[in-house]
Amino acid sequence: MSQQMIFVNLPVNDLDASKKFFTELGYTINPQFSDEKAASVVISDTIFVMLLTKPFYATFTKKEIADATTTSEVLVCLSAESREKVDELVDKAIAAGGTASGPTQDHGFMYGRAFDDLDGHTWEVMWMDPAAVEGQG
Structure with missing residues (x-):
């Protein structure tokens, strides 16, 4: 049986600042799944955080984006x-x-x-x- 993975998608105001923040915590960015609209933060082999610019995040939902x-x-x-x-x-x-x-x-x-x-x-x-x-x- 394959191991289940989780991808947490979070809207961010400043993608570069958020990437810097998470790399300072010791995590890496997977460039294969990152571009100017999104960055894939590797937490572990099965946990990933997708940092999405708010305009890009909005393409995945019709709901208002919460101000966290x-x-x-x-x-x-x-x-x-x-x-x-x-x-x-x-x-x-x-x-x-x-x-x-x-x-x-x-x-x-x-x-x-x-x-x-x-x-x-x-x-x-x-x-x-x-x-x-x-x-x-």
Whole structure:
């Protein structure tokens, strides 16, 4: 059975600035699926973020495009290998121009922080103790 993939499509105001932001977090841009209207950010082998200029994004929907700085349209959550990796990614995002979003969540077996990217999309980053995932925690 082939592995399922996810492509998160996000409207952005400034494609070049958004590409720079995500590369500063350590992700790469796949030039094969990028041009002046869109950029494919490779998060992992199965997770991709398509950054689309707002006019290009509008060609895929008849709905009004949400202003993510004032309206929540999606919460994207990424897992991390450890508490330290959560902090590392969120700290990189803030250093790259993002903003902290909400308080740190520390439940012992689960730890998370969040940031808003340059366009206001909220990204949650979380770690969960593997023993808790397996029902042992």
